Amino acid sequence: MAIPGVSEIRVRVNYSETDQMGVVYHARYLVWLDIARTDHLRLSGMSYSELEASGFRLAVSEVAIRYRQPARYDDPIRVRCWVRDLASRRVVFGYAVEHDDDGRLLATAFTSLLALDRSMSPTRLPEPVRQGLRVVPDPVKLHFTSEGSRSPNHAG
Amino acid sequence: MAIPGVSEIRVRVNYSETDQMGVVYHARYLVWLDIARTDHLRLSGMSYSELEASGFRLAVSEVAIRYRQPARYDDPIRVRCWVRDLASRRVVFGYAVEHDDDGRLLATAFTSLLALDRSMSPTRLPEPVRQGLRVVPDPVKLHFTSEGSRSPNHAG
Amino acid sequence: MAIPGVSEIRVRVNYSETDQMGVVYHARYLVWLDIARTDHLRLSGMSYSELEASGFRLAVSEVAIRYRQPARYDDPIRVRCWVRDLASRRVVFGYAVEHDDDGRLLATAFTSLLALDRSMSPTRLPEPVRQGLRVVPDPVKLHFTSEGSRSPNHAG
Amino acid sequence: MAIPGVSEIRVRVNYSETDQMGVVYHARYLVWLDIARTDHLRLSGMSYSELEASGFRLAVSEVAIRYRQPARYDDPIRVRCWVRDLASRRVVFGYAVEHDDDGRLLATAFTSLLALDRSMSPTRLPEPVRQGLRVVPDPVKLHFTSEGSRSPNHAG
Numbered sequence: 001m002a003i004p005g006v007s008e009i010r011v012r013v014n015y016s017e018t019d020q021m022g023v024v025y026h027a028r029y030l031v032w033l034d035i036a037r038t039d040h041l042r043l044s045g046m047s048y049s050e051l052e053a054s055g056f057r058l059a060v061s062e063v064a065i066r067y068r069q070p071a072r073y074d075d076p077i078r079v080r081c082w083v084r085d086l087a088s089r090r091v092v093f094g095y096a097v098e099h100d101d102d103g104r105l106l107a108t109a110f111t112s113l114l115a116l117d118r119s120m121s122p123t124r125l126p127e128p129v130r131q132g133l134r135v136v137p138d139p140v141k142l143h144f145t146s147e148g149s150r151s152p153n154h155a156g
Numbered sequence: 157m158a159i160p161g162v163s164e165i166r167v168r169v170n171y172s173e174t175d176q177m178g179v180v181y182h183a184r185y186l187v188w189l190d191i192a193r194t195d196h197l198r199l200s201g202m203s204y205s206e207l208e209a210s211g212f213r214l215a216v217s218e219v220a221i222r223y224r225q226p227a228r229y230d231d232p233i234r235v236r237c238w239v240r241d242l243a244s245r246r247v248v249f250g251y252a253v254e255h256d257d258d259g260r261l262l263a264t265a266f267t268s269l270l271a272l273d274r275s276m277s278p279t280r281l282p283e284p285v286r287q288g289l290r291v292v293p294d295p296v297k298l299h300f301t302s303e304g305s306r307s308p309n310h311a312g
Numbered sequence: 313m314a315i316p317g318v319s320e321i322r323v324r325v326n327y328s329e330t331d332q333m334g335v336v337y338h339a340r341y342l343v344w345l346d347i348a349r350t351d352h353l354r355l356s357g358m359s360y361s362e363l364e365a366s367g368f369r370l371a372v373s374e375v376a377i378r379y380r381q382p383a384r385y386d387d388p389i390r391v392r393c394w395v396r397d398l399a400s401r402r403v404v405f406g407y408a409v410e411h412d413d414d415g416r417l418l419a420t421a422f423t424s425l426l427a428l429d430r431s432m433s434p435t436r437l438p439e440p441v442r443q444g445l446r447v448v449p450d451p452v453k454l455h456f457t458s459e460g461s462r463s464p465n466h467a468g
Numbered sequence: 469m470a471i472p473g474v475s476e477i478r479v480r481v482n483y484s485e486t487d488q489m490g491v492v493y494h495a496r497y498l499v500w501l502d503i504a505r506t507d508h509l510r511l512s513g514m515s516y517s518e519l520e521a522s523g524f525r526l527a528v529s530e531v532a533i534r535y536r537q538p539a540r541y542d543d544p545i546r547v548r549c550w551v552r553d554l555a556s557r558r559v560v561f562g563y564a565v566e567h568d569d570d571g572r573l574l575a576t577a578f579t580s581l582l583a584l585d586r587s588m589s590p591t592r593l594p595e596p597v598r599q600g601l602r603v604v605p606d607p608v609k610l611h612f613t614s615e616g617s618r619s620p621n622h623a624g
Contacts, residue, residue, distance in 0.1 A: 015506070015516075016339060016499045018332035020385055021208075025328050026216040027190075030183035031484045038483070038542075048483075049542040052177075060182040064220040064300070070276070073332055074506075074517040120226070144220070171350070171360075172343045172493050176486035176541055183484060187328045194327070194386075204327075205386040229488055230361040333520075338528040339502075342495035364489075372494040376532040376612070382588070432538070456532070 005136035006082045007040040010100055013075045023070035029097060030063060033109055036081040037093045044132040056126060058091070058113040064144050065109035069099075076100035080140075083133045088124050089115050091133060096140045108142045161292035162238045163196040166256055169231045179226035185253060186219060189265055192237040193249045200288040212282060214247070214269040220300050221265035225255075232256035236296075239289045244280050245271050247289060252296045264298045317448035318394045319352040322412055325387045335382035341409060342375060345421055348393040349405045356444040368438060370403070370425040376456050377421035381411075388412035392452075395445045400436050401427050403445060408452045420454045473604035474550045475508040478568055481543045491538035497565060498531060501577055504549040505561045512600040524594060526559070526581040532612050533577035537567075544568035548608075551601045556592050557583050559601060564608045576610045 002008070011032055019025040038048050048058070071077060078100040085092040090112060097107040117123040158164065167188055175181040194204050204214070227233060234256040241248040246268060253263040273279040314320070323344055331337040350360050360370070383389060390412040397404040402424060409419040429435040470476065479500055487493040506516050516526070539545060546568040553560040558580060565575040585591040 014499060014503050015331055016337050016502060019327055020330035020332060020334045021213055021215070022332045023215075026219065027183045027186035027328060030186065031482060034183075034484060035482050047542070052541075057177055059177070059179075059226075060223060062220070062222045062300075063182065064218070066218045067216060070215075073520075074515070144218075170343060170347050171487055172346060172495060174488035175483055176488060176490045178488045181484050187326060190328060191326050203386070208385075229364075230359070333525055333527070335527075338531065339495045339498035342498065346495075369489055371489070371491075371538075372535060374532070374534045374612075375494065376530070378530045379528060382527075456530075 003136075003139055005134045006080050006139055007036070007043050009036045009039045009079050009081070011035065011077050011079070013071055013073050013077060015073060018073050023072055026065075026067060029065060029067075029071075029107055029109070032077065032079050032097065033063075033065075033081075033093075033095050033111055036079040036095060037111065037113075040081045040083075040093065044134075046129055046132055051126070051129070055118045056123070057116040057120070059116050059120075060111055061090075061114045062112040063109065065107055066142070066144060067107050069104055069106050071097070071099070071106050077106070082136045082139065084110055084135065084138065086125075086130065086133055086135050089122050091125065094138055094142060105140065108140060110142060110144070159292075159295055161290045162236050162295055163192070163199050165192045165195045165235050165237070167191065167233050167235070169227055169229050169233060171229060174229050179228055182221075182223060185221060185223075185263055185265070188233065188235050188253065189219075189221075189237075189249075189251050189267055192235040192251060193267070193269075196237045196239075196249065197285075200290075202285055202288055207282070207285070210282075211274045212279070213272040213276070215272050215276075216267055217246070217270045218268040219265065221263055222298070222300060223263050225260055225262050227253070227255070227262050233262070238292045238295065240266055240291065240294065242281075242286065242289055242291050245278050247281065250294055250298060261296065264296060266298060266300070315448075315451055317446045318392050318451055319348070319355050321348045321351045321391050321393070323347065323389050323391070325383055325385050325389060327385060330385050335384055338377075338379060341377060341379075341419055341421070344389065344391050344409065345375075345377075345393075345405075345407050345423055348391040348407060349423065349425075352393045352395075352405065353441075356446075358441055358444055363438070363441070367430045368435070369428040369432070371428050371432075372423055373402070373426045374424040375421065377419055378454070378456060379419050381416055381418050383409070383411070383418050389418070394448050394451065396422055396447065396450065398437075398442065398445055398447050401434050403437065406450055406454060417452065420452060422454060422456070471604075471607055473602045474548050474607055475504070475511050477504045477507045477547050477549070479503065479545050479547070481539055481541050481545060483541060486541050491540055494533075494535060497533060497535075497539075497575055497577070500545065500547050500565065501531075501533075501549075501561075501563050501579055504547040504563060505579070505581075508549045508551075508561065512602075514597055514600055519594070519597070523586045524591070525584040525588070527584050527588075528579055529558070529582045530580040531577065533575055534610070534612060535575050537572055537574050539565070539567070539574050545574070550604050550607065552578055552603065552606065554593075554598065554601055554603050557590050559593065562606055562610060573608065576608060578610060578612070
């Protein structure tokens with residue numbers, strides 16, 4: 001981790017991720033975010049695979065993503081990931097998706113995850129998970145708008 | 157449209173959409189939202205396919221989705237879609253994803269779309285598109301939090 | 313079923329299924345085949361969902377698909393499905409993927425499925441499943457070549 | 469390439485690739501095959517991205533895949549890829565999908581690709597592509613059956 005608490009993964013855009021607009025289909029970014037936070041957990045000493053085997057699940061309860069510039073076929077992509085917030089039953093990850101050659105910021109995102117037990121009921125995050133994770137300031141501005149920037153005087 | 161300005165589509169969860177948690181993988185919902193807004197455009201007199209053929213694109217610039225209850229394999233799903241906001245170059249759609257048998261609210265979402273021309277530069281929404289779309293009040297509360305509900309006093 | 317033993321489903325190509333060649337990405341057809349055979353089972357009196365709940369799985373053990381003409385965004389697609397072969401632990405489905413407006417044959421395929429028990433070991437197909445399924449002659453020629461039509465005298 | 473003419477890529481199974489059977493959904497393997505052959509082309513001196521920019525496409529015309537053992541979440545996967553056959557307008561790739569820790573063979577496959585020009589008409593493979601590719605004997609047996617092993621005396 002170049003910045004303490006900020007992990008990095010690299011992926012290369014494959015053909016299945018493109019759409020007929022000639023760019024990466026927007027839903028595919030969510031898979032990259034998943035790979036990034038799994039790796040972040042691994043670097044923090046936790047295997048999500050083992051967590052799940054021991055009866056815990058981390059279920060995505062909220063995603064917000066802002067697309068700034070398109071990613072294209074064969075582009076090398078870097079996803080930086082960090083913990084934005086940590087509560088007893090919830091962890092919020094932040095993400096910066098960047099072009100790995102020139103560093104252009106392609107997208108920013110956060111995902112909120114809820115700890116669930118075997119019966120899919122909310123539960124406390126296991127103590128080793130809480131201990132292993134470290135909340136850090138956002139290395140990039142995320143600039144999300146509450147409620148989708150609905151205009152105050154929209155013509156409803 | 158049962159409520160004026162609110163369209164509905166129905167999909168059935170297929171096996172490819174599930175994950176090993178036994179529920180629908182969170183990224184798949186974005187495809188349902190895409191199908192819903194395409195249908196909303198069609199009902200409003202526009203074919204996205206023809207729009208694109210005429211040189212326009214509607215590119216997703218922001219997505220926020222809140223998952224409330226899991227969708228499962230073979231569930232019948234209803235997605236309601238409406239226009240939340242409309243500006244010269246941008247349209248914001250709102251969505252309610254519901255179980256089609258019992259009406260349970262599974263997820264709420266909005267997506268912001270930007271009009272682009274052939275060269276992928278922002279442009280004004282074509283006038284017929286603007287005329288055809290009608291902003292309506294949210295039929296359900298979306299309850300998104302700005303910036304991912306980062307705690308004000310988080311332990312950074 | 314217009315032809316006895318041959319079921320039909322209809323899907324419309326959505327944007328997520330296209331790639332930058334402007335056609336449907338080849339792997340997406342496998343999801344349509346899955347939806348088609350699930351529906352075929354349902355019409356034959358079996359719910360795959362209930363089968364799985366009762367401890368059986370039908371795992372795909374082989375797929376062969378031949379692409380003849382591309383499917384495109386927003387195309388209405390019809391998939392016809394039938395049982396080609398039935399053995400004690402195995403069922404082979406055949407498929408014809410067609411454009412639903414003009415009937416053009418877009419792809420032909422077969423998938424071989426193996427019955428597994430809860431521990432993922434091969435088992436006999438449940439008797440009601442065997443009774444409900446009926447092998448029929450192929451309504452279209454599939455024309456697959458064994459071993460990928462490797463030339464007999466290729467320059468190895 | 470450990471064996472001349474046989475390339476290797478490595479991927480790790482991510483959560484989006486699993487299904488509720490707890491294994492990798494069968495259609496996802498086709499994406500790995502795509503990544504493998506793109507890399508094979510790259511190692512043979514061709515960038516598919518540049519090929520496409522110069523007006524050529526390689527369209528998948530046939531896929532056959534045999535699943536032998538399931539791949540699971542977080543498994544390290546190795547895909548070996550080679551050219552099985554080469555004709556004026558067509559190239560057939562073979563694949564072995566293996567668990568990268570213990571070498572177990574998970575799946576074997578071949579895909580036939582057809583060269584298309586800008587108007588999506590069949591054309592000759594560009595000479596540099598033909599020169600760069602080298603047909604090699606299968607390093608593993610593929611064991612596909614023509615026409616889906618339809619029983620000769622099936623009860624049609």
